[in-house]
Each structure stands twice: as structure tokens, then as C-alpha cells.
Amino acid sequence: MKHKILVTGASGAFGSLACIQLVENGHQVVGTMRSLKGKNESIANELKSKGVALVEMDVTNEESVHSGVSSALETMDGLDTVFNNAGIGANGILECFTANDIQKMFDVNVFGVQRLMRAVLPHLRQQGKGTIIHTSSCIGRITTPFLASYCASKYALESLAEGYRAELSGFGIESCIVEPGGFPTGFMGGMITPSDTERMNQYGEMAKLPETSLNGYVAYVESIPEQRPERVAEAVLDLVNTPFGEKPFRTVVDFSGLKPAIDNYNQALNETTKAIYTANGVADLLTLNKD
Numbered sequence: 001m002k003h004k005i006l007v008t009g010a011s012g013a014f015g016s017l018a019c020i021q022l023v024e025n026g027h028q029v030v031g032t033m034r035s036l037k038g039k040n041e042s043i044a045n046e047l048k049s050k051g052v053a054l055v056e057m058d059v060t061n062e063e064s065v066h067s068g069v070s071s072a073l074e075t076m077d078g079l080d081t082v083f084n085n086a087g088i089g090a091n092g093i094l095e096c097f098t099a100n101d102i103q104k105m106f107d108v109n110v111f112g113v114q115r116l117m118r119a120v121l122p123h124l125r126q127q128g129k130g131t132i133i134h135t136s137s138c139i140g141r142i143t144t145p146f147l148a149s150y151c152a153s154k155y156a157l158e159s160l161a162e163g164y165r166a167e168l169s170g171f172g173i174e175s176c177i178v179e180p181g182g183f184p185t186g187f188m189g190g191m192i193t194p195s196d197t198e199r200m201n202q203y204g205e206m207a208k209l210p211e212t213s214l215n216g217y218v219a220y221v222e223s224i225p226e227q228r229p230e231r232v233a234e235a236v237l238d239l240v241n242t243p244f245g246e247k248p249f250r251t252v253v254d255f256s257g258l259k260p261a262i263d264n265y266n267q268a269l270n271e272t273t274k275a276i277y278t279a280n281g282v283a284d285l286l287t288l289n290k291d
Contacts (some may be wrong), residue, residue: 003131003240004076006069007031008059008116009086010047011040013185014135017233018083019052025237030072032057032086059086059112069119081131081240082120084113089191090150092210093203096194102149105192109153113160121168128291129172131247133239134161138181138258141265146210150191162273165249166285174288176239176247179262180232181254184222188214226255245290 005022009015010031019031030053036044044054053075057068073079087109090097113134124130139147140154158177165175182188191214194200200207221227235253250266252259277283 003027003081004078005029005081005083005240006072006079006120007083007085008057008112009033009135010052010054011043012085012087012187013183013229014180014187014232014236015083015085016043016047017229018085018236019047020050021230021233021237022240023051025241027240028076029053030055030075032068032072034058059115060107062115065112065115066119069116069123073123078127079120079123080127080129081133082116082124083133083135083236084116085133085135086112087135087153087187089147089187090153090193091146091191091214092149092194093146093200093207094148096196096200096203096207097149097192098195101192101195102152105149106153106156109150110156110160113157117160117164121173124173125168125171129244131174131176131240131244132161132164132168133176133178133236136161136177136179138179138252138254138262140177140179141269142262146213166277166282169285169288172289172291174245174247175249177250178232178235178239179250179252179254179266181227181252181256181258182217182221183227183229183232184218185229188218221256224255231255245288 005027007015007019007029010019011033015031019029022029031047032055033040036054036056047054055068055071058064088105090105134157136158137154139151140158143151161175161177232253235251239247239251252262274286277286
């Protein structure tokens with residue numbers, strides 16, 4: 001079945017590779033990025049050459065989001081699948097991030113998701129069927145040193161996805177979360193760092209650890225042949241191609257050793273969620289309306 005798919009964050013590794021794989025497998029795709037010029041011009045031209053339609057969208061701007069969604073709907077004459085993929089990272093000592101630093105990241109990773117959902121859901125609800133795929137992380141519900149602010153944004157994203165899963169199931173809209181491990185992409189080098197350098201100096205030698213730790217981790221994942229962003233794009237393609245109503249809620253994509261533990265965590269959470277929904281008399285919200 002051919003799907004009409006909107007992909008945000010199409011300039012990044014996960015987004016661009018997913019766009020290409022989806023188009024190559026017969027799907028119609030509109031990718032979004034903040035600008036088609038400047039640093040994005042090369043990848044924009046490559047995507048267009050592959051048959052990916054592109055629109056400019058800044059997920060931190062509500063007007064831009066609604067305009068981009070309208071353009072996507074017009075270009076594809078509809079929409080049935082959304083890959084909610086735009087995101088940025090942050091690395092540094094938590095105290096040294098100002099509230100504005102963290103707000104900048106949340107504006108993309110959390111509020112950007114909410115803006116997009118509010119723009120696409122009226123259409124999906126009206127047609128009574130749709131699929132939402134969110135990009136989270138293997139540390140989406142685990143906090144690691146120096147990445148705590150990023151983890152916090154993904155905790156929030158996972159919570160939004162859980163809420164939407166239940167509230168949209170009756171409208172025939174299925175929800176999925178992709179949880180990648182760390183991959184050697186430009187994402188690692190583009191992370192927000194703390195702006196309060198004076199506060200950072202008070203940490204002495206520890207102030208160097210975030211960068212040292214990140215560089216060591218990048219070197220580690222680069223040494224793993226399978227730990228490549230193409231695997232994430234393949235997971236997204238697999239989800240899109242999985243029959244409606246049969247998609248797993250969470251999909252872990254990792255070859256660095258994190259997957260077994262995260263899969264176990266997800267299974268425990270799934271069972272806990274079912275128990276809580278049952279106790280509150282709303283277990284039916286976990287059942288997707290396929291009519």
C-alpha cells in the first residue's frame with residue numbers, strides 16, 4: 001500500500017535517510033526542514049533528486065508549522081502518516097544550562113511536537129485513520145550524566161506519545177515510538193552546550209568531562225559496523241509497511257548493547273500501563289479502532 005507521509009527534520013541523518021528509503025519503496029513523501037538554503041542546500045537537492053518533495057517548516061513557529069502542513073496536504077493530496085522526527089540534543093553539566101538554553105531544546109523536541117500534532121490531527125481525525133511515528137531515544141526514559149536536559153525532553157516526548165496513543169485510538173490513529181541508541185551522525189556534533197561559562201568554571205576539571213565523554217562515546221559507536229543511521233531509516237520503513245493495527249508501540253534500534261535492557265524496560269512499562277488503565281476503567285483506550 002502506498003502511503004502519503006510527512007517527515008519533519010528531513011535535513012538530519014535519520015530524516016533524510018528515511019525520506020529516501022520511503023520514496024524508493026513506493027511511498028509519497030514530503031520532507032520538512034527549517035530552510036532549503038544555506039547548510040541544508042546540498043541535502044535538499046539530493047532529496048529532491050530522489051523524488052522527495054520538500055517544504056520549509058520551523059517547528060518552533062506555529063504559523064510555519066500550519067503553513068508547512070497545508071503545503072504537504074496540497075502536494076500529496078492528503079496525508080496518512082506522520083514521522084515526527086525533528087529534534088536537537090544537548091550535552092553539558094546540568095546546572096550550567098540556563099533556563100533559556102533548555103527552553104530552546106524543549107521548543108523543538110516537545111513544543112514542536114505539540115505544534116505539529118495540533119496541525120495534522122484535525123485532518124487525520126476527520127478521515128478516521130492515520131499513523132504517527134515519533135523519534136525518541138534509548139535514553140528517552142533513562143537519565144545519563146551530562147545528557148540529562150536532553151533526556152528530560154525525550155521523557156516529555158514519550159509522555160506526550162503515550163497520551164496521544166490513548167486519546168487517538170478511538171479515532172483510528174495508531175501511535176509508534178522509535179527509540180534509537182547513539183549513532184555517529186551530525187546530531188552528536190550539533191548539540192546545545194551550556195551558556196553559563198562562569199558557572200561551568202566552578203566545576204573545575206569536571207567541566208571537561210561532557211565533551212570528553214561524548215567524544216569517547218562517538219568513537220565507540222563508530223567502531224560498531226551495524227550502528228549506522230540507515231538502520232533507523234529501515235526501522236521506520238518497516239513500521240510504515242507493517243499492516244495497520246499491527247505495529248508495535250515502541251521499537252528499539254540499537255546494536256551497541258543497549259537493546260536488551262531497553263526492551264525489558266519497555267515490556268515492564270507496557271504491563272504496568274495495562275494494569276493502571278485497567279484499574280482506572282479505561283483499558284479500552286489501548287485498543288485501536290480499526291473500523
